[in-house]
Amino acid sequence: MKRISLSIFLVVITCGLAAAQQEKVLWTFPPDAKDGINPYGNLVFDRAGNLYGTTSEGGSSGAGVVFELSPQSNGSWNETVLHNFCSLDDNECPDGSSPQAGIAIDAAGNLYGTTVYGGRPCRMISYDRSCGTVWKLSPPAAGGNSWSYEVLYRFCATGGERKCEDGAYPSGPLVFDAAGNLYGEANFGGNGRNLAGVVFELAPGSSEGKSSGWSEKILYSFCSEGSGQACPDGLNPWGGVVFDQSGNLYGTTTAGGSPDGWGGGVVFKLTPGAEKWSESVLLAIPKSVNQPGGPQGGVAISPDGYLYGTIQYNGENANGSVFRMPIAGGTPDYFYFDNSDGAGPAAQILIDSKRNVLYSTTAYGGADLYGFGGTVFQIDSNWNESVAHSFCSLPHCADGVQPEGPVIEDQNGNLYGMTYGGGVVYEIETSD
Numbered sequence: 001m002k003r004i005s006l007s008i009f010l011v012v013i014t015c016g017l018a019a020a021q022q023e024k025v026l027w028t029f030p031p032d033a034k035d036g037i038n039p040y041g042n043l044v045f046d047r048a049g050n051l052y053g054t055t056s057e058g059g060s061s062g063a064g065v066v067f068e069l070s071p072q073s074n075g076s077w078n079e080t081v082l083h084n085f086c087s088l089d090d091n092e093c094p095d096g097s098s099p100q101a102g103i104a105i106d107a108a109g110n111l112y113g114t115t116v117y118g119g120r121p122c123r124m125i126s127y128d129r130s131c132g133t134v135w136k137l138s139p140p141a142a143g144g145n146s147w148s149y150e151v152l153y154r155f156c157a158t159g160g161e162r163k164c165e166d167g168a169y170p171s172g173p174l175v176f177d178a179a180g181n182l183y184g185e186a187n188f189g190g191n192g193r194n195l196a197g198v199v200f201e202l203a204p205g206s207s208e209g210k211s212s213g214w215s216e217k218i219l220y221s222f223c224s225e226g227s228g229q230a231c232p233d234g235l236n237p238w239g240g241v242v243f244d245q246s247g248n249l250y251g252t253t254t255a256g257g258s259p260d261g262w263g264g265g266v267v268f269k270l271t272p273g274a275e276k277w278s279e280s281v282l283l284a285i286p287k288s289v290n291q292p293g294g295p296q297g298g299v300a301i302s303p304d305g306y307l308y309g310t311i312q313y314n315g316e317n318a319n320g321s322v323f324r325m326p327i328a329g330g331t332p333d334y335f336y337f338d339n340s341d342g343a344g345p346a347a348q349i350l351i352d353s354k355r356n357v358l359y360s361t362t363a364y365g366g367a368d369l370y371g372f373g374g375t376v377f378q379i380d381s382n383w384n385e386s387v388a389h390s391f392c393s394l395p396h397c398a399d400g401v402q403p404e405g406p407v408i409e410d411q412n413g414n415l416y417g418m419t420y421g422g423g424v425v426y427e428i429e430t431s432d
Contacts, residue, residue, distance in 0.1 A: 022429045023376075023389045023399055026051075026077045026416075027069055029423035033058035035081055036065040039418040040404030041102025042173055042348075043425070046109050049410075051077075051425065053418060054099035054113060061086035063097035063118065066111065066137055069425060077425075082147045083137055085115060093118035095151055096133035101240065102405060104174045104182075111137040112152075112182060114170035119154035123161045124168055124188055124195060131156035131168035131189070134182065134202060134214075152214040153202055155186060164189035166216055167198040172240025172251070172298055173348075180204065183219075185237040185251065190221030196235045196256070197222050199249065199270060199277075219277040220270055222253060231256035233279055234266040239298035239309075239348060244327065247272055250282075252295035252309060257284035264314070265294025267307060267325070282329040285311060296346035297360075297406065301327060303353055310345035310360060319343035319365060322358065322379060335379060339365040341387050342375035347406035352413060356381040359388070359415060361403040366390035374403045376415065376428055388428055391419060400424035 029037050036055030043053045051069040059065035063086035069077045086093035096115030104112045115133045122131040132155045138148040159165030167186025174184045182202040190198040199219045223231035235256030241249045249270040257263035264287035270277045285294055299309040305327045312320050315336040320343055325332035337343050342362030350359040358379040366375040366387065373392030379385045392401045400419030407417040407428075415428040 023393075024427045024429070025399055025424050026427055027079055027425040028398075029055065029058070033062070034060070035079055036067055037423050038420055039423060039425070040420045041100055041113075041418075042406050043408055043416055043418065044103045044105045044111075045408070045410065046105060051416065052082075052103050052105065052111055053425070054103060055423075056098050056100050056420075059084040061093075061097075063093060064099050064115070066099070066103070066113070082111075083149045086118060092121070093130060094120075094154070095149065096135055097130065101171060101173045101184075104176065106176065106180070109139045112174050113137075114174065114184060116169050116171065116187075119151070120156045121161060122156040122164055122168055124156075124164060131164055132170045132186070134170065134174070134184070152182075153216055156189070157216075159189070159191075163195070165191050165221075166218060167200055168195075170200075171197075171238040175241060175243065177243065177247075182214075183241055183243075183249065185240060187236050187238055190218065190223075192221040192223035192231070193226075194223045194229065194231060194235065196231055197237045197253070199237065199241060199251070219249070220279050222256065224279075226259060229262065230258060230260055231263065232259045232284070233281060234268055235263070238296050241270070242298060242301060244301055249277075250301065250307060250327075251298050254294045254296060255287075257281065257294075258287065261287070263287050263294075265311070267295070267299060267309065280329075282307070283323075283325060283332060285314070297348040300349040300351050302351050308349040308351065308358060310347065310349065312344050312346050312363075320345045320362065322349065322360070322385075324383075333383065335383060335385055337362060337365060339371055340367065341385060342366055342377055343371075344374075346404055350407050350409060350415075352409065354413065359407050359409075361405070361407060361417060363402050363404055363420075366392070368392035368397075368401075373397065373401050374419070376403065376407060376417070388415070388430070389426075391422075397422050398424075400426060 037058035039055040097118035119133040156164040168189035169187040225233040234253030241251040257266040264285035267283040319337040323332040343365030344363040367390040376388040401421035407415040
């Protein structure tokens with residue numbers, strides 16, 4: 001569950017000295033970690049042009065923060081910590097610990113997210129005995145200064161501490177439907193075998209025993225098919241779900257997909273029904289010696305009816321790939337990385353519909369001296385790839401290293417994201 005990072009080694013290395021291309025560092029988290037450290041997940045903009053994000057560690061309790069970056073008239077950016085996780089109790093962390101999935105924002109400027117740990121006690125894994133939360137952070141009321149933090153749901157409320165039928169360790173980003181309900185994934189738990197994870201819905205309304213009145217509904221428990229260790233319908237989702245125009249949900253799992261073994265993960269579709277949601281597997285990814293990990297990010301849907309996503313480790317040298325497939329299912333096309341242009345893509349794809357270009361990140365590879373820096377890459381409509389930026393291109397990796405999360409774009413098409421190593425928030429200017 002905990003991610004392994006090379007950044008602790010890279011901070012003492014002077015990387016390649018090639019000039020950064022089109023990248024501007026907006027903010028570098030201080031080394032004392034009081035304002036947060038090790039960010040990944042997505043950023044979001046509000047209507048005023050402020051950026052919001054989370055760090056997985058650091059802050060007053062070391063459990064991560066929610067932060068705001070505000071642009072200044074002189075071109076700089078200022079950071080404000082809006083919430084320090086694990087601030088209610090350093091031992092139990094009922095308000096959550098270690099946000100890893102980024103943020104969703106509604107029309108009123110309220111922020112929503114998850115923490116992988118904290119919340120309610122559970123005993124599913126040995127190194128953290130709490131199963132995660134969904135939270136909301138509301139802007140100050142008129143004339144006020146403080147944001148209001150609220151836990152909407154604490155996982156492992158049903159099924160006991162070793163089963164967590166309602167899910168455990170929520171992973172990917174949250175999405176809204178038109179009615180304001182939230183949808184997401186939990187990496188473990190559920191009613192399937194092997195504690196394989198769930199897709200859940202949270203709906204506002206009265207619910208006994210929950211301080212906020214939000215109630216949870218499990219839409220699907222993975223590993224509900226097959227037998228033994230085989231989970232042909234998928235195992236351990238991580239990257240979140242997305243809606244199509246008909247109200248169906250799409251996503252990926254990091255493992256499963258094989259009827260007689262572990263499998264390399266699946267691309268799945270969930271279809272709402274009168275009584276329950278039904279799952280169909282659109283793509284089962286073979287697992288091989290050269291593929292230790294399947295899709296970590298979710299999928300994106302293009303206007304012309306294709307699904308796009310990333311597979312972290314596959315291909316001849318296990319550098320990973322981008323795939324494209326019809327939304328109804330079918331044979332995918334792949335672009336394989338060769339390490340010089342990146343390796344280990346783990347984030348969702350951004351589709352720039354104006355330019356017909358795909359953007360995302362790789363956590364490793366690129367043109368820095370040691371090949372560990374990671375990249376922001378782009379792929380055009382003809383399936384040609386180019387590198388928009390190779391990280392660790394400045395001395396001491398001052399431009400960041402190991403981007404784990406996706407990029408977002410502003411109204412001008414410029415890209416914004418964060419690097420896990422080096423702790424930077426960056427902007428990449430794109431040309432029209």
